[in-house]
Amino acid sequence: MKSATDLPAEETTVKQIPVVETSELTKIYYTGFWMNQKIASLKSCSLRVHQGETFGLLGPNGAGKTTLLKLLLSIVRPTSGRGLLLGKPLGDRTVKQKIGYLPENAYFYDYLTGWEFLQFTAGLFQIPTDMQQQRIPLLLELVGLSKSAAQKKQLRQYSKGMLQRIGVAQAIINDPEVVFLDEPMSGLDPMGRYQIREIILSLKAQGKTIFFNSHVLSDVEKICDRIAILNAGELLCIGSLDQLLGTADTYQVKGKGGNIDTIKSWVQGLVWEDDCWYGQLQGKSEKFIANLESMDAQLISMNLAHVSLEEFFMQQLKQN
């Protein structure tokens, strides 16, 4: 199996300050009546997220994304391995003031208005009342909620999209350096997703580091600097989109002649039309070209086909 560290070293032209660092982080849950059933939710996960980055953690259901977030936030303790958040060991209380968090299935107090809820979370961070009065309207504006809706409507009357927005607002009430968002686009319509994306981009513009879990690959492709893919607790790959998708780019080739079995060993999805064959090149293009003569085949065209994040994601899951 390919390990995440087999990938080419990431370019480091600018000095990158790590905000999240994990080393062989592992979480095993013990369940069942006798606590004898093991669920390895995260296996030896080593990764880094740098200051100012928008980092997307992808993976199918049950991959371990939420577990990793909970470990970073010290909601659960690791079975083994280590981690640093803003340079401090996981669990260090001094870091809590500097982080924000939107949980996957956030619980909202039904009978509070949005405004009261934000006052409540501001109180948890001991933000003085006069500062709350200044910050809450600014946050409401940032997340696109009207002041009157926030002051008059109770949270039980909010739509899913409004709840996600107030959830993001509470996650940044303390003006955190790092924001963790667990599936912030989940259950939103295209407009809601667009608006959450815009909020994330405006947080990024303020220099915040954003670490978020998502299933929505198109959103991730639009806003993330770097991504990682988890599957069944294993980190399959990590890197910038350019780096990961670039390594996955393939050639579409078209040619004539040659032995069909030999051509098949080089070209996937081989199709014949008007005496020509075409498909996706497997293996190194230089080697293929060098072998064409011995294959008694002629190359007509060869075009680079860029792989989308969705295709790359599916390839990674199939390969591992």
Ligand SMILES: Nc1ncnc2c1ncn2[C@@H]1O[C@H](COP(=O)(O)OP(=O)(O)OP(=O)(O)O)[C@@H](O)[C@H]1O
């Ligand atoms: N408290 C727990 N006790 C036992 N098993 C757990 C617990 N929390 C998570 N798991 C298991 O750990 C694995 C990873 O779960 P996790 O919630 O981290 O996945 P996820 O990638 O966030 O999935 P989703 O995309 O569905 O949110 C799953 O098999 C899950 O059943």
Ligand SMILES: [Mg+2]
């Ligand atoms: Mg999850």
